[in-house]
Amino acid sequence: MQLENIDITIFAFYVIALIAIASWISRRDHHGPESTQDYFLANKSLPWWAIGASLIASNISAEQIIGMSGSGYVVGLAIASYEWMAAITLLLVGKYFLPIFLKQKIYTMPQYLLQRYDHRVRTVMAIFWVAVYVFVNLTAVLxxxxxxINTxxxxxxxxxxxxxxxxxVAYSLYxxxxxxxxxxIIQVVLLVLGGLMLSYLSLNAVSDGNGVIAGFARLTAELPSHFDMILSSENPQYMNLPGISVLIGGLWIMNISYWGFNQYIIQRALAAKNLAEAQKGIALAAYLKLLMPIIVVLPGIAAVVLHPNLSAADKAYxxxxxxxxxxxxxxxxxxxVAAIVxxxxxxxxxxxxxxxMDIYRPIRQSKSEKHYxxxxxxxxxxxxxxxxxxxQPLLGQFDQAFQYIQEFTGFFTPGIVVIFLTGMFWRKANANGALTAALGSAILSLVLRAWWPELPFMDRVGLVFVICLLLSILVSSLSNKKSDLALAENIDFSTSKSFNLAAFGCVLVLVALYSTWW
Structure with missing residues (x-):
């Protein structure tokens, strides 16, 4: 398929306009020398609508649009659990995690670990996150x-x-x-409107021009297994989405790690004007997550009817x-392209x-803000x-890149969640226990994958989390190393009526969705 001249013109206009707007934003409020707070945290000035939009734009990228549509092509609607359960996770993050992080005035997640534990935990996790972002996330998106673009x-x-x-680089580096x-904000508007339009056209094509309702009815009639939200053990995709575990098992651990402790996600909330703005932005993002399966999963299912013989599932979208x-x-x-960039x-x-802030600055202290x-x-x-x-060498051989990303990060997420949760909510947690959880997560995950290959990776994540939690408690209790007070103490976790109402509405929508497609 080739783009026509008018399509290329529209796309070129978008590229030029986005770079121009980004350049204007970068210069508009710039007074005096650049500071790290300005560059890395937007001078802590983000309003709620920018936070919500940016959370979704940062999250919804090639691995969601391309990868999750590919998984929709193979697995079906069950893959939407990653999106819908994330909506609840976001609300929990807004209520229980953000008050702690914003009170500590941190730039990064490793900085929090330094405050709560020691420099060893901060350095280990900083190096780990940089490596994962480069070797897994950036490579997958590219x-x-x-x-x-090739397709x-x-x-x-x-x-x-x-x-x-x-x-x-052109619109973000400066x-x-x-x-x-x-x-x-521009990217999300394009993503949502364009995605809804493609979903409409896909369903209309499935029905041979008789409308989206007829198209959806045809999909549910011809592909009933693609609309099972909870997969049975006989389903060939059970290893990827193991039944009820998507509701009560390891998916919670993965979502909490991603939305609560993932730097490139939580950094938007850290840049909020205040806690109330951050929580409103989180609520907006939660509702946008409810919408995402219509944009990214449904077209993948429609492609089963429209393009049944694709050479790779990730070519569906x-x-x-x-x-x-x-x-x-x-x-x-x-x-x-907006979602990707x-x-x-x-x-x-x-x-x-x-x-x-976590690797270079501790080594080269007393440099100017401009230098950093x-x-x-x-x-x-x-x-x-x-x-x-x-x-290409890392990902070129995978048919479903989204599932690869989930399984790889699943080696480490149990330990990450243990480190943060015990640090925030258990005053006796210390650095030795945290390092034990980090190391144990990787070792246990690899051992279980080799010795118990029939265990679905999501269940493995849940099991490793429980073991790492017990190990962390044991080592922290036996260690003589002095521990700090958990930073969750003396924090007010109460939220506004509007946030509580938004959370209640989100839960109702999810109950309706899972009741319908159980």
Whole structure:
């Protein structure tokens, strides 16, 4: 499929406009020398609507749009549990985690670990997160983005990846988090409108022009197994989504780690004007997450009928863009690229933040703020170059990149969640217990994967979490190392009526969804 001249013009206008807006935002409120707070935390000035939009733009990228649509093609609606359960997780993060983090006035998650434990825990986790963001997250976004551009335009995947990297650098490297967060509003509008339009056209095509309701009815009639939210043990995809575990098992651990302690996600909330603004932004993001399966999963299911013989599941979403009429095709392509580059910008900004504030600054202290901002820009650019070099060798052989990402990160998420939860809510937790949890998570995950291969990875995550929690409690209790008070003490966790009402409504929607598609 090739884009027409009008589509290319629309897409080019989007690229130029986004770079121009980001440049304007970067300069508008700039007075005096740059500071790390300005570059890495947008001078703590983000309003709730920018936080909510930026959370979703950072999250919804190639691995969601391309990867989750591919999983929808293979697995069906059950993969939407990642999105819908994330909505509840976001509300828990807003109520119980953000008050702690904002009170401590931190830049990064490793900085919190330094305050709560010691420099060893901070350094180990800082190095770990930088490595994961470069070798897993950035590579996945670039690779799937290059694949999408190749499918839509015919441009080879390497050129597509280079374009995405350069585009990301052009609008985010100078302005930092402020440029990323405010342009994310444009990105999310494009993503939602373009995604809903493609879902509409896909369902209409499934019904041969008889409308979306008829198209949806045909999908449910011809592909009933694709609408099982809770998979049975006989389902060939049970290993990826093991039945009731998506509601009560390891998926909670993965979501809490991702939405609560993941730097490139939580950094938006850390940059809020105040706690109330951060919580309102979190609530907005939760409702947008409820909408995401309509945008990213449903088209993947429709592609089973429209394109039943795809060579790779991850080509499902790009192949559907051909349904768009000339002109709108350029818009939906812009929406797809918007999602990709916004995540690239968010990840590189967080990599630069952690590298600068948690790895470089402790070694080279007493430097100027301008120096640290410069180092951050170099770190961001270097991370993109490295990710470009290793993306294809790492991910080129995988059919469902989204599932690869989940399983790989599942090796470490149990330990991460143990470290933070015990640190926040148990006063006796100490650095030795935290390091035991971190090391135990990786070792236990690898051992269980080798010795118990029939155990679904989501169940493995839950089991490893329980073992690491017990190990952390045991080591902390036996250790003579002095522990600090848990930083959750003396914190007011009460929330506004509007936040409570939003949370109640979100729960009602989820109960209705799972009751319908159980």
């Amino acid at each position: 690779w799937l983005g290059g694949l999408a 839509v335009t015919g441009v080879d995947w390497l050129s597509g990846m280079v374009f995405l990297a350069l585009f990301s 302005g930092g988090l402020k440029a990323v967060a405010f342009t994310d 790009p192949s559907l863009i051909a349904l768009m009429p000339t002109g709108l095709k350029g818009l939906i392509f812009a929406a797809l 916004s995540s690239l910008a968010s990840m590189t900004n967080s990599i630069s933040t952690i590298f600068t 901002v410069f180092v951050g820009r170099i770190a961001a650019f270097s991370a993109l170059v490295l990710a470009l070099a290793i993306a």
